[in-house]
Amino acid sequence: MAVKFSVSNLDLYYGDFQALKNINIRMNENEVTAFIGPSGCGKSTLLKSLNRMNDLVEGCKITGTVLLDNVDIYKNMEITELRKNVGMVFQKPNPFPMSIYDNIAYGPRTHGIKRKSQLDEIVETSLKQASIWEEVKDRLKKSALGLSGGQQQRLCIARALAVKPEVILMDEPTSALDPISTMKIEELCFDLKKEYTIIIVTHNMQQATRISDKTAFFLHGEIVEFGETGQIFAMPKDKRTEDYITGRFG
Amino acid sequence: MKSSWKTFKAHPMSLVFFILVCAGVILTVGILFLVVAFVLIRGVPYLTPDLFALEYTSENCSMLPAIVSTIEMVGISLLVAVPLGVFCAIYLVEYAGKGNKLVKLIRVTTETLSGIPSIVYGLFGMLLFVRALGWGYSLLAGSFTVAIMILPLIIRSTEEALKAVDDSYREGSFGLGAGKLRTVFVIVLPSAMNGILAGIILAIGRVIGETAALMYTAGTVAAYPKSVFDSSRTLSLHMYSLSREGMHMNEAAATGVVLLIVVFLLNSFASFVAKKLKSKT
Amino acid sequence: MTKKLFAEKFMKAVFLICACVSIIAVAIICFFMFVRGIPAMREIGFVEFLFGEKWRPTAQIPKFGILPMIMGSIYVTAGAIIIGVPIGLLTAIFLAKFCPKKLYKLLMPPINLMAGIPSIIYGFFGMVVLVPLTRTLFGGDGNSILTASLLLGIMILPTIVGLSESALKAVPESYYEGAVALGATHERAVATVIFPAAKSGIMAAVILGIGRAIGETMAVIMVAGNQPRMPKGILKGVRTLTSNIVTEMGYAEGLHYEALIATAVVLFVFILILNVLFSIVSNKAAPISFKRKKVKKEEA
Numbered sequence: 001m002a003v004k005f006s007v008s009n010l011d012l013y014y015g016d017f018q019a020l021k022n023i024n025i026r027m028n029e030n031e032v033t034a035f036i037g038p039s040g041c042g043k044s045t046l047l048k049s050l051n052r053m054n055d056l057v058e059g060c061k062i063t064g065t066v067l068l069d070n071v072d073i074y075k076n077m078e079i080t081e082l083r084k085n086v087g088m089v090f091q092k093p094n095p096f097p098m099s100i101y102d103n104i105a106y107g108p109r110t111h112g113i114k115r116k117s118q119l120d121e122i123v124e125t126s127l128k129q130a131s132i133w134e135e136v137k138d139r140l141k142k143s144a145l146g147l148s149g150g151q152q153q154r155l156c157i158a159r160a161l162a163v164k165p166e167v168i169l170m171d172e173p174t175s176a177l178d179p180i181s182t183m184k185i186e187e188l189c190f191d192l193k194k195e196y197t198i199i200i201v202t203h204n205m206q207q208a209t210r211i212s213d214k215t216a217f218f219l220h221g222e223i224v225e226f227g228e229t230g231q232i233f234a235m236p237k238d239k240r241t242e243d244y245i246t247g248r249f250g
Numbered sequence: 251m252k253s254s255w256k257t258f259k260a261h262p263m264s265l266v267f268f269i270l271v272c273a274g275v276i277l278t279v280g281i282l283f284l285v286v287a288f289v290l291i292r293g294v295p296y297l298t299p300d301l302f303a304l305e306y307t308s309e310n311c312s313m314l315p316a317i318v319s320t321i322e323m324v325g326i327s328l329l330v331a332v333p334l335g336v337f338c339a340i341y342l343v344e345y346a347g348k349g350n351k352l353v354k355l356i357r358v359t360t361e362t363l364s365g366i367p368s369i370v371y372g373l374f375g376m377l378l379f380v381r382a383l384g385w386g387y388s389l390l391a392g393s394f395t396v397a398i399m400i401l402p403l404i405i406r407s408t409e410e411a412l413k414a415v416d417d418s419y420r421e422g423s424f425g426l427g428a429g430k431l432r433t434v435f436v437i438v439l440p441s442a443m444n445g446i447l448a449g450i451i452l453a454i455g456r457v458i459g460e461t462a463a464l465m466y467t468a469g470t471v472a473a474y475p476k477s478v479f480d481s482s483r484t485l486s487l488h489m490y491s492l493s494r495e496g497m498h499m500n501e502a503a504a505t506g507v508v509l510l511i512v513v514f515l516l517n518s519f520a521s522f523v524a525k526k527l528k529s530k531t
Numbered sequence: 532m533t534k535k536l537f538a539e540k541f542m543k544a545v546f547l548i549c550a551c552v553s554i555i556a557v558a559i560i561c562f563f564m565f566v567r568g569i570p571a572m573r574e575i576g577f578v579e580f581l582f583g584e585k586w587r588p589t590a591q592i593p594k595f596g597i598l599p600m601i602m603g604s605i606y607v608t609a610g611a612i613i614i615g616v617p618i619g620l621l622t623a624i625f626l627a628k629f630c631p632k633k634l635y636k637l638l639m640p641p642i643n644l645m646a647g648i649p650s651i652i653y654g655f656f657g658m659v660v661l662v663p664l665t666r667t668l669f670g671g672d673g674n675s676i677l678t679a680s681l682l683l684g685i686m687i688l689p690t691i692v693g694l695s696e697s698a699l700k701a702v703p704e705s706y707y708e709g710a711v712a713l714g715a716t717h718e719r720a721v722a723t724v725i726f727p728a729a730k731s732g733i734m735a736a737v738i739l740g741i742g743r744a745i746g747e748t749m750a751v752i753m754v755a756g757n758q759p760r761m762p763k764g765i766l767k768g769v770r771t772l773t774s775n776i777v778t779e780m781g782y783a784e785g786l787h788y789e790a791l792i793a794t795a796v797v798l799f800v801f802i803l804i805l806n807v808l809f810s811i812v813s814n815k816a817a818p819i820s821f822k823r824k825k826v827k828k829e830e831a
Binding site for chain 2: 535538539542543545546547549550551552553554556557559560563564567617618619620621622624625626629630638640641642643644645647648649650651652653654655656658659660685688692716717718719721722739742745746747748749753773776777780781791792795798799802803805806809810
């Protein structure tokens with residue numbers, strides 16, 4: 001399987017605090033990679049360095065390389081181009097205060113698509129891919145803020161899909177949702193990995209076992225262990241991983 | 251806080267937007283500096299001792315009487331507006347129950363007061379204080395008129411200051427058996443003092459800068475008021491009269507310099523007080 | 532003990548009375564304005580007063596039509612909005628979303644100062660700088676709608692900047708993050724997501740700016756020319772409702788005097804309408820922040 005993301009020797013500082021220490025990891029195409037670990041371990045920070053959302057944080061410094069399809073995203077790629085290819089779904093659903101249609105069309109419009117018919121098509125396919133089309137097709141012109149939390153999150157996934165990314169980053173996408181919405185989104189991940197590479201940060205270890213192919217366990221800014229999800233959960237090599245997944249801390 | 255140049259190259263419209271935004275702020279600040287610099291350049295050379303002569307004559311255009319009557323006007327209007335405004339805010343914050351209809355009415359009317367143009371106040375002051383109450387063009391009529399004008403400002407700033415006082419202070423005081431009144435005056439008001447003070451300073455600025463409301467209430471006599479029932483013009487009115495006559499533009503500019511300095515000092519003082527408030531909480 | 536109780540009750544009553552002062556003030560202002568103004572309007576004739584194009588209060592057969600002044604106020608205010616709103620909004624956007632912290636600390640004091648500068652100073656500036664400037668650039672005598680609009684546009688800047696900056700700052704950061712994560716540039720995210728999300732607050736700022744412009748008196752008098760005639764072009768002089776009151780109040784008598792009060796009534800009604808609009812718009816802005824708070828609570 002082809003390597004999509006390749007991170008080597010990555011160090012990340014917030015001011016004087018080192019949030020990530022010498023990270024080396026590769027993520028494959030059409031796989032779901034899960035990042036797990038206790039709060040503050042750096043898993044979300046690494047996720048955000050993959051689409052350079054950390055650039056928004058004041059005083060954030062990064063050394064090392066992150067390659068997307070062998071291109072250095074910090075040196076040789078324009079930031080909007082990177083974010084077009086690497087979409088993101090946030091912890092808290094964050095639809096824009098506009099209509100459902102305009103939410104989905106925002107990305108394509110940003111990247112220069114203006115034709116109504118083309119936008120209509122993108123909106124429909126994206127909503128279908130995020131399996132929310134049936135629920136919203138009659139109210140596309142209504143405000144997205146009127147949807148339920150679970151619907152809003154799927155809308156955000158559809159919005160990310162609408163720009164046709166290659167990778168989707170998910171930052172604890174179900175932590176604010178009820179169990180049924182969570183299940184729907186997990187099913188969605190499973191479908192989506194046929195076409196996309198998915199990297200998901202999760203607090204929930206069952207979720208990692210259910211949906212991911214590979215899992216990385218983070219602790220204090222380092223990757224303790226990275227491997228096949230089955231192996232990590234069945235027979236972790238590191239004592240700390242075992243302690244964490246058996247619930248001894250965290 | 252902005253895109254990189256590499257991004258701008260790929261998105262020229264973003265660059266245009268960025269340039270527009272920068273142009274906006276440069277224009278705003280530029281205009282301000284232009285106004286200030288102009289008044290200073292025009293006025294400072296004419297800031298002669300003559301302008302501060304003890305008596306006003308049409309030759310020296312002394313602003314000393316105007317300064318004195320401005321101070322008196324500030325004093326009287328604060329004397330009227332501060333107790334009323336502070337007490338009103340105390341009622342709103344400490345006594346009124348939530349969803350009280352009266353409170354709603356007070357809010358609406360206060361907002362209305364702050365939106366009324368100063369000339370309407372001037373006209374009202376003329377009708378009520380100058381004519382109906384028979385005070386004539388006088389310091390007192392002018393002071394009462396501007397007192398109503400600054401009332402909303404004082405109410406709002408006091409209200410915010412009182413709301414910012416932590417509830418635990420009140421609970422602590424009640425816990426020690428103090429009554430509501432004692433709690434308000436001994437605990438709440440002192441801790442809200444800085445916020446109230448900042449509001450009062452801004453109100454002083456409003457009084458000093460006011461013209462339209464005073465023209466037909468305080469009148470435009472350029473002498474010291476012997477009593478509160480004498481007409482006397484404030485600094486702003488003095489500047490207006492000088493510049494309207496057309497003969498004394500230089501003196502008007504010099505008066506403008508004094509006004510600007512006063513406003514600048516008041517503003518700095520207000521933000522100093524407000525900063526002290528912030529560092530305390 | 533009873534003495535203490537009495538003090539409590541007494542002071543509560545005092546506070547209550549003080550609290551009612553603003554109600555009383557508005558009531559008295561309305562009373563004096565309307566009692567003197569409405570009969571004058573009736574005497575002149577409502578239609579004649581509001582839509583009459585001639586204002587000749589001291590002629591042998593006096594005419595009291597304030598349409599020229601109404602139009603004057605509207606023209607000048609519209610001009611001020613055209614000039615002041617774009618500059619003010621761009622400034623607010625810069626301050627809220629582009630300004631580095633250090634620069635912000637440097638810029639805020641002067642912008643606050645701008646709000647505190649007395650209108651007489653602006654008027655003086657307009658009279659000695661803007662009037663000659665428009666005279667040399669565009670001809671005419673310089674006292675014109677254009678000059679007044681320019682000056683009022685400058686004077687409403689602090690209002691527009693202050694209110695819309697806080698409206699922009701109140702937009703949740705998550706909207707911005709969502710936009711840039713889709714590949715929008717910082718500028719695009721600000722222009723197409725944050726700005727529209729703040730539109731209620733911005734509308735409120737504009738309405739307040741309109742109120743400022745329409746109510747401004749002294750500065751306008753010094754640059755507008757004050758001719759009581761229908762506006763004839765932006766380079767020609769004009770008289771506003773406010774300047775009509777000030778210029779003639781000094782010597783007006785009888786019906787003329789009452790007609791000026793009636794002019795103030797019209798102005799007052801304009802302001803009341805703006806006030807109502809303002810509270811509608813800012814109430815519309817409120818639910819968003821309310822919703823946000825609710826979400827935060829649920830999280831906690």
